[in-house]
Amino acid sequence: RLAVTRRARGLGVGAALVRAIEDAARDLGLTAVDLHAQTRALGFYERLGYTAYGPEFQDAQIAHRAMRRPLGPA
Template structure:
């Protein structure tokens, strides 16, 4: 039987540190993204979500940028949020954690009156996001040396 988990907004320092720890495990250690580009100025004002197992072990995270922070990533459109830094620990993959995190980020975007969510998906994850209703647009581009594509889903 798979462990149960909950997804919540990371609204305290302990939860935020758990989010950053998951990102370090997945992006920095596992994928080799340089630590100095994994964390950025957007982290301070982003809505971070955290998935935790019933015993408190962090399983995944993601963030939503909105307003001016998202506009820089969405061609200036203030009605579009930017989903990013979605990471699920190796042990939690296949349990639905990624889907739950995306849906929580979309709910946070709706609560802020946003009309759509954009993201930059690693190309190996395109199918995951397409199953959730995201559509690819634009050409492939590198981010941290990893091929990505832009995607969008109206809310």
């Protein structure tokens, strides 16, 4: 799970965390990152290049969608 306190939202902390995960995935030779996003956070991940796929599902009684972003060179 990824969470940023309200005071820190909008400062780029969440995007920096996602980019760090992507960098680590590239270092491991992975070609894509998949995640499960709360539906209310889809726009955040879409702005980072992720695309939703598959049906909506419940996780901890919260609506989610699977998302993926292919990784190119850094």
